[in-house]
Structures are given as structure tokens and as C-alpha cells.
Amino acid sequence: DTEVTQTPKHLVMGMTNKKSLKCEQHMGHRAMYWYKQKAKKPPELMFVYSYEKLSINESVPSRFSPECPNSSLLNLHLHALQPEDSALYLCASSQGLGEFNQPQHFGDGTRLSIL
């Protein structure tokens, strides 16, 4: 069982819909990440939060809007997505950005399909 929990597991939405992906961890980690993974490709980093503040935005389009309400929760708000945004969205956490030899722990992801 993963220690990083993501909901929902699957999401189908139209291009005009607004939806949110949720991620939760209770390991006391201070860094949290959003990744996008297309089929048969490695994950691509989207956002990094450190101590609940956005530290890294890897030039992600504004139709993806991250939010970190507290140290255990990470959301990804979706609006006006395109079909090419269909992918597996993975959340991860680690002890902290200053901890160079600690692994990232991943959730099982949300499979997103844009109609």
C-alpha cells in the first residue's frame, strides 16, 4: 500500500469542465510534487512545493493550477484542458528539498482522460 494517497483514481472530463485532483501524505514530508506521465514514458515534473510554498513551476500551462492547503495536502485544479493533457498524474513527496539523499514516495496516480 502506498503512503501517498491520490483521488480520484480515474477522471473523465470535457474540455470545458473544472475538476481537481487531490493528494495526501501523512509522513511529515515537507516537499510535494506533481508529475505528468504519458504512456510508456518516464514522469515529467510539473510543480514542486516546499513547506507549502510553490518552489518550482516547470513552465506548465495556466490551465493547471496547483494548491497546497497544508503540509499534508496537495491539489491540482484543472480547467479548460486539452485532449493532449490526457495522462497519468502522479503526486510524490519527500522529506524536504534540502534532504539530498531521501527518496521520493509516489502515489498510484490519477488516470485523466479529456474528451
Added chain:
Amino acid sequence: KQEVTQIPAALSVPEGENLVLNCSFTDSAIYNLQWFRQDPGKGLTSLLLIQSSQREQTSGRLNASLDKSSGRSTLYIAASQPGDSATYLCAVSQDSNYQLIWGAGTKLIIKP
């Protein structure tokens, strides 16, 4: 620019065999190298993390080695089982600990 390569892209072996998965990287200035496992449609599970000062790490039937000077890492799986079937990815951490540079993965199939 760091590049990470995993060969082969796919591997199929009979159950019970010992096997080795390969990962190579072009720049030896790394903090660590990690091996992950991904089951179809699932997230990634961290298997082993080798710090740049270490030569190997072991967990159960898994043993990962690191040779920084030659830019190589191997993941050795002993006595393979059908449950080991998955895609195995390696990733290096270089100038920051959040930016992982990934290989494309090796899809492993263990035949009963």
C-alpha cells in the same frame, strides 16, 4: 546535459532466473541514483537509492550497484518470480534533489 539510458527496453525471462537490468548516465556528477518499479497503470515504488559515495545497496532479492566513474548502475534481481514483472526505471539526482533525470525504463516479464 545529463542523459540516462536503460537497455534493454524490454526483457523476458523464465521464472527462477537471476537477471541484471542496466542503467547508464553521461555525467558522473550525481548526488544519488534511484531504482523504481512501476506496475501497469500504477504509481512508482522506490526500490533502492544509492548515494554517490556508495557502491551498492541491497533489499531482499534486489541488489543495486553504482560505478560513478563509468556512469553505470545495475539492478540485480535474484531468483526472479512472476510478481517481479513490471517496468523498472532508474533516475539520477544531479544539481538538485527535486529534479530527477529519468531513464526510459526496462519492461520486465517473468514467465511462469
